[in-house]
Amino acid sequence: MSIEIERAQAIAWVRIQMAQHGLTLADLQAAGCFAEPAPTPLPGAVRHRNAQGQGWDGRGAMPDWLQRAVNAGQTVEHFRVVSTT
Numbered sequence: 001m002s003i004e005i006e007r008a009q010a011i012a013w014v015r016i017q018m019a020q021h022g023l024t025l026a027d028l029q030a031a032g033c034f035a036e037p038a039p040t041p042l043p044g045a046v047r048h049r050n051a052q053g054q055g056w057d058g059r060g061a062m063p064d065w066l067q068r069a070v071n072a073g074q075t076v077e078h079f080r081v082v083s084t085t
Contacts, residue, residue: 046080055081 044057
């Protein structure tokens with residue numbers, strides 16, 4: 001049996017159960033049947049910034065502006081933001 005068929009059968013079973021018991025999606029949500037969505041991660045503090053004000057927090061892929069500067073011979077440390085605290 002394919003996954004699509006199994007999925008369709010499972011959905012049909014859930015719909016039948018909900019109808020038999022008079023349940024709505026709102027009832028299930030109120031009962032805590034679904035996990036809360038994960039919070040959106042906050043952006044990190046900018047660790048590198050260029051003269052145009054473009055910044056990078058040091059996480060993920062290096063942004064194009066910084067990669068171009070490195071390719072041109074500049075160091076990443078040249079763009080490091082100095083903390084004043």
